[in-house]
Amino acid sequence: REDVYSYEYEDGPGPDLKNLAFDLKNGFKTPWNSKIIDLLLEEIQRRCSEERWPFQRSEAYFREILHDRYKRLCTIWTAAQPKITAKGTLETPTELEQRLIVKKDETLKATRQTTRRRNVCSQSPDNCAWRWLQQLVKTLGEGGMSSEESDVENDIETVLRVKNMVWRRAVEREMDIIDHQRLVDDDIF
Secondary structure, eight states, rough: HHHHHHHSSOOOOOOTTBBOOOOOOSOTHHHHHHHHHHHHHHHHHHHHHHOOSSSSOHHHOOOOOOOHEEEEEEEHHHHSOOOOOOSBBBHHHHHHHHHHHHHHHHHHHHHHHHHHHHHHHHEEEEEEEEHHHHHHHHHHGGGSSSOOOOEEEEEEOOOOOOOOOOHHHHHHHHHHHHHHHHHHHGGGO
């Protein structure tokens, strides 16, 4: 664009706050894009003080948010650029629109499946039981688990005896479930 070139290499006026347009072909560190981010940052800070937002954030915090938004904008813009078709020609606007619709549908389908999976798993009784078992093992720690390994050193055999504490008898079945699951599916741990 002519105004971007004029600002960066000549004495052009720079971005207009009422009509901001990023230079998406280059990164956010170009003088033009840096100026836009600075203008947006000033606007955010002005509104923050005028409207008395209930929270105060640092300039670095807002700058990072603006950089992330710029990166997302670049990703969307890049995806919306015409691609070369299998025939070696540039996509028509109709083909471009169709490609974007298909991509959006795929993304939405994956999101629905993930949400469904998360909702079903979080509501299943199995999940609650496994979370309880995980908390139990974390609470017991290494000292709460019995060692079943024996080793021989210097012709002296060390025999480890399992102490069945009164409180542990109530969870022995659950501990066996964990041991059994470890043997059945060893890559889970």
